[in-house]
C-alpha cells in the first residue's frame with residue numbers, strides 16, 4: 071500500500087521519525103533544557119492550596135465555558151504588557167493554523183519567508199487566499215513581489231518568524247516595518263516563539279527589543295518554550311482579536327484546558 075511505500079522510503083532516506091525512549095538526566099534536545107517545565111510541582115501545590123483541585127478536563131470550547139478566570143486574568147496581564155488584545159489558544163500550532171487560515175480569504179495575499187515553521191505553512195495551506203514566498207530574509211525579493219502584486223489585493227499579509235526555528239537567525243524586523251509603511255494594505259504577522267523570554271527588557275520578544283511592537287499587527291507566542299508551560303497566545307488589535315474569536319477555527323472548535331474556581 072502507498073502508506074507502506076512512504077514508510078519504506080523514509081527509512082531508506084534515514085528520515086523515519088520515532089518517539090524516543092525515556093531517559094533520565096539532562097535533556098539538551100527539547101526546549102526545556104533547563105528543566106523548568108519538569109519542576110512545576112511547587113506551583114501546583116500552591117495552586118491547590120489556594121483554589122482546590124483544578125478540573126483535569128478540557129470540558130468545552132472556550133466559547134461555551136463559564137469558568138475561565140485563569141485564562142481571562144492571564145490575557146488581561148498580557149494585554150497590558152503588549153499593549154494589544156491577546157487571545158489564548160491550546161498551542162502555537164493552533165495559534166498559527168487558526169490565525170493564518172482565518173486571515174487567508176479571497177482578496178488577500180500572504181507572502182511568507184521560505185523558512186517559516188510548519189504550523190504557519192499549514193495555516194496558510196488551510197486558507198483560501200493567494201500565496202507567495204520569498205527566499206529566507208531576502209528583502210529585495212519581498213520588495214519585488216510587493217511591487218508587482220500588492221496593488222492587486224485588498225490586504226497583503228507578510229508572515230515571518232522573528233527568531234527562526236530552522237536556523238536560529240533573526241528576521242530584519244525594522245526593515246520589514248519600513249516596507250510595511252510604504253504601503254497602505256499590509257499587515258505584518260510575526261511568530262515570536264523563539265524570541266519570547268529571550269529578547270526585550272520584559273522578555274516580550276524581538277519587537278519589544280527593537281521598539282517596533284506597535285508596528286506589528288499580529289504577534290504569535292507559544293508558552294511551551296521559554297515559559298516552560300503549554301498553550302500560546304495571539305497579540306493583536308481589538309478588531310482582529312474579535313475576528314479570530316469568530317473565524318479562527320482552531321480556537322472555536324478545539325477544547326482548551328480550563329482551570330480555576
Ligand SMILES: Cc1ncc(COP(=O)(O)O)c(C=O)c1O
Nearest residue numbers: 161162163187235261263292294
Ligand atoms: C516558530 C514556531 N511556531 C510555533 C511552534 C508551535 O508551538 P507549540 O509547540 O506550542 O505548538 C513552534 C514549535 O516548535 C515554533 O518553533
